[in-house]
Amino acid sequence: MLLASLKQVEFGYTDVPCLEQADIDIYTGEFVALTGPNGASKTTLLKLMLGLLRPWKGTAFLSAKGPEGNRLVTGYVPQHIAAFNGGFPSTIAEFVLSGRFVRGSWLRRLREEDHRLTQEALKQVGMWEHRHRKIGELSGGQKQRICIARALAQEPDLLILDEPTTGMDHTSRLAFYAFLRQQATLHNRAIVMVTHSLSEVSAYLDRIISLERKEDGEWKCCTTTSCRGHFVPAGSLPY
Known part of the structure; x- marks a missing residue:
């Protein structure tokens, strides 16, 4: 089931766009990583997907209902929790x-x-x-x-995490990724996580969405890479 999507979305905070041609589809039961260099508008992309920002152009969709027909429940953990x-x-x-x-x-x-x-x-x-x-x-x-x-x-139904493993050691990060894989597989949850640690987490993912810089300096469409050839089977999880 499609829970969230962006289609040809353009957005900026000034009169110059910082994000262009953004295309994303997020489905139930998948664990997706969102990656890109610092300043690549990853957090902006999450907020557009959640309806916290409105795109200049294109369409942003967030389902009103979850996979069981009830009101969609979204969990969002932003990046700068230390400022709590x-x-x-x-x-x-x-x-x-x-x-x-x-x-x-x-x-x-x-x-x-x-x-x-x-x-x-x-x-x-x-x-x-x-x-x-x-x-x-x-x-x-x-x-x-x-x-x-x-x-x-x-x-x-939809869990959005913006660099959640900041401050965790290597062992804790791996256990956390395995736990998220279990959440997606066993509970049919869609999980989107911003991360820079692709070498660690890729074995647990269904897809990777990366933000890439255009020649004129803006961030362009999201490129989706399948990880299905090597993600961990549910039965091998340590949870």
């Missing part, structure tokens, strides 16, 4: 648990399943033992992890 307000009064557990309200009314009573999924998400990012700490006490890397946990607790 240090005075935020919530504990880690409360912050991640709040992600469960995207699956219903803010006035509904939390269920046992909500607490279970919150616990699972925090364990998956290695932050369960810190669940009673205040967010303002955390390092930038820890804030990154709890924002990933909150997005996972939402059970998203």
Whole structure:
């Protein structure tokens, strides 16, 4: 099922476009990497895909419904989590648990399943033992992890991650990629991750989308490379 797409999208922040001829299709059940040099408008591309920015030209589509026919749930973890307000009064557990309200009314009573999924998400990012700490006490890397946990607790149909492995060591990164592969395969989630570490992650991917510079200096259409010849079979995952 097609969840998001850009067709011949052009966009810029001044009167000069920074992105041209952007074409993307994102389907359920696939793990896709978005890559390109620094300054290649990767974050801009994500925001256009999510409807946070409106293109100058072309069309941006975001499905209203997920694969099961319910309202589409999107989890988005931006890049600069270290700037998170240090005075935020919530504990880690409360912050991640709040992600469960995207699956219903803010006035509904939390269920046992909500607490279970919150616990699972925090364990998956290695932050369960810190669940009673205040967010303002955390390092930038820890804030990154709890924002990933909150997005996972939402059970998203579409998960967007902007350089989520910043601050992780090599072993942790590989385990995280394997976990995302499992999320796409077993839960039919679409996952789009901005990364510079293609040599590490390519074995887990379905596709790579790269931004390339035109001769006049602008960033042009996304080139999609298939990874299906070497991605890891679901049965070989360590999770």
